[in-house]
Amino acid sequence: MLSANPGCFVDGQCTSSLFVDEWPSDDAQECLEHCQTDKDCQFFTQYDLDSRCVGFANCGEFETDSCQQCYTGEVLCQGKGFA
Numbered sequence: 001m002l003s004a005n006p007g008c009f010v011d012g013q014c015t016s017s018l019f020v021d022e023w024p025s026d027d028a029q030e031c032l033e034h035c036q037t038d039k040d041c042q043f044f045t046q047y048d049l050d051s052r053c054v055g056f057a058n059c060g061e062f063e064t065d066s067c068q069q070c071y072t073g074e075v076l077c078q079g080k081g082f083a
Contacts, residue, residue: 006043006059006062006072006073006074007073007074007077008073008074008077008078009028009071009072009073009077010062010064010071010072010073011064011070011071011072012045012062012063012064012065012066012067012070012071012072013045013047013062013063013066013067013070013072014043014045014054014056014058014059014060014061014062014072015060015061015062015063015066016060016061017043017056017057017058017059017060017061018056018057018058018060019054019055019056019057020038020040020041020055020056020057021034021038021040021041021054021055022052022053022054022055023052023053023055024051024052024053025046025051025052025053026051027046027048028044028046028071028073030046030053031044031045031046031053031071032044032073032075032077034053034055035053035055035075036075038055040055040057041055041056041057041075042056042057042058042059042074042075043055043056043057043058043059043072043073043074043075044056044072044073044075045067045070045071045072046070046071046072047067047069047070048069048070048071049068049069059072059074
């Protein structure tokens with residue numbers, strides 16, 4: 001399912017988005033912190049199955065049913081303890 005911008009720590013992934021960078025990351029909290037250190041990063045998607053974080057300048061589309069164990073949020077999200 002496609003929807004508008006995701007909000008904070010929502011199951012799903014950004015697609016059709018402008019790539020900024022990619023980092024190794026163990027969880028969505030760490031992914032958020034990586035995104036917050038890059039001035040161009042406005043959205044992030046954490047991929048738990050392969051422990052990576054992808055930062056985006058925008059979230060062109062947000063898909064909720066195409067990715068297992070993916071969490072997405074905006075750079076302005078407050079920390080939320082994912083373990």
